[in-house]
Amino acid sequence: MSDILFTPAKINDLQLPNRIIMSPMTRGQSPGGVPGDNVAAYYAARARGEVGLITTEAVAVERPNAANNPGIPNLHDPAAQAGWRKVTDAVHTAGGVISAQLWHCGEQQTADPMYSAGLPFESPETMSDEDVQDTVDAFGRAARAAMAAGFDGVELHGANGYLIDQFLWAATNTRTDAWGGDSVARTAFAREVVKAVRAAIGPHVPLSFRFSQFKLRDYTADLAGSPEELGRILQPLADAGVDVFHASQRRFWEPEFHGSQLNLAGWAKKLTGKLAISVGSMGLSGPDTGDLLAHTGASAPIGPLDEARERLARGEFDFIAVGRALLTDPEWAKKVHEGRDSELKGFDVTSLFSLVGADTTEAA
Numbered sequence: 001m002s003d004i005l006f007t008p009a010k011i012n013d014l015q016l017p018n019r020i021i022m023s024p025m026t027r028g029q030s031p032g033g034v035p036g037d038n039v040a041a042y043y044a045a046r047a048r049g050e051v052g053l054i055t056t057e058a059v060a061v062e063r064p065n066a067a068n069n070p071g072i073p074n075l076h077d078p079a080a081q082a083g084w085r086k087v088t089d090a091v092h093t094a095g096g097v098i099s100a101q102l103w104h105c106g107e108q109q110t111a112d113p114m115y116s117a118g119l120p121f122e123s124p125e126t127m128s129d130e131d132v133q134d135t136v137d138a139f140g141r142a143a144r145a146a147m148a149a150g151f152d153g154v155e156l157h158g159a160n161g162y163l164i165d166q167f168l169w170a171a172t173n174t175r176t177d178a179w180g181g182d183s184v185a186r187t188a189f190a191r192e193v194v195k196a197v198r199a200a201i202g203p204h205v206p207l208s209f210r211f212s213q214f215k216l217r218d219y220t221a222d223l224a225g226s227p228e229e230l231g232r233i234l235q236p237l238a239d240a241g242v243d244v245f246h247a248s249q250r251r252f253w254e255p256e257f258h259g260s261q262l263n264l265a266g267w268a269k270k271l272t273g274k275l276a277i278s279v280g281s282m283g284l285s286g287p288d289t290g291d292l293l294a295h296t297g298a299s300a301p302i303g304p305l306d307e308a309r310e311r312l313a314r315g316e317f318d319f320i321a322v323g324r325a326l327l328t329d330p331e332w333a334k335k336v337h338e339g340r341d342s343e344l345k346g347f348d349v350t351s352l353f354s355l356v357g358a359d360t361t362e363a364a
Helices: 037-048 079-091 108-110 129-148 163-168 185-201 225-241 263-273 304-314 324-328 330-336 361-363
Strands: 009-011 014-016 020-022 053-060 096-102 151-159 205-210 242-248 275-279 319-322
Touching: 037 053, 053 151, 053 225, 053 330, 079 096, 079 129, 096 129, 108 163, 129 151, 129 185, 151 185, 163 185, 163 205, 185 205, 205 225, 225 242, 225 263, 242 263, 263 275, 324 330
Parallel strands: 020 053, 020 319, 053 096, 096 151, 151 205, 205 242, 242 275, 275 319
Antiparallel strands: 009 014
16 A cells, blocks of 8 residues: 555646655754855755655845844845755755745744844834835745746745744734734735745746744744634635645644644645645654654554644645654655654754754765
8 A cells, every 4th residue: 555645746837756845944054144065965865865845944035134043044145046056956966846935034033042143133123114015025036036046936934923924913913004903904914925926936836835823932822713713814825826835833733723633734725725734743752742753563653654644645734744853864754655664863953053964975
């Protein structure tokens, strides 16, 4: 019997070999915003490891304070564009496909001192209409640069309390102008960003939108308190041009709303009819999902791998994203595909910051 994790799928015209997505994970290893050969080696190793679609770490748009670390990559510097071309070429040579995640950190610049070191920070001020339009334009320019650099798709980071999410969330968007209001009105900024990016990449290039309930500083936060409210937020984004909703949870197997077993991605698909990616501790277990699950066969307890397969088979969502497990083990997907679950490595936090680590040999 075939493993549903490794059945092919399509997003618009983009053919994917399987349902495993590499979740975006920022490492801050692009000095001056320019990704180097080490970054190309890092992503190429995951392509060789049979990841169906790689999503890059967050890529800052060309706006003041868009990044919270001098090692965050961008796409507006010509040197950075050349660096990303090396990345996409390396991934394509390895047989993979890759999408660029575009991002503005907003007021979360100091949310984590691990990432904010070395950058000045001023208390956030309310953006003027000119600021808002300039930021929308910056996302559009970054999307055009992503296409020029050879990316196969674009993702917008609209989760975790970053700038786009700040506009979506009632707790941070208290504006009374055209950019604020009720749950639908608060989507205005995100809608404009989606439309600008869609115009830049054309009608067929996949455009995904990452969203979440929780925030970096508040794991109990709710973007939407009910399925109805979530639909009022997501449907305008779908209408504006989103192809795929990338729903970020801390643990993907947990139901999102009372009275249903659907997780956040399941609700996104049900409410909008769009494709959905689920993410949240895939391949991990433990009190805070910090250890890699060793699922070694029928005698082992059912864990996230089986849970993902069951939910994919039910059509609850279409793809499952893997994050920390792929940081440590670039061959995670290949090992699962070949039934080598016992060889999966545990998550090592040092892999988040290593330039390439073990990938240096693998890329050679």
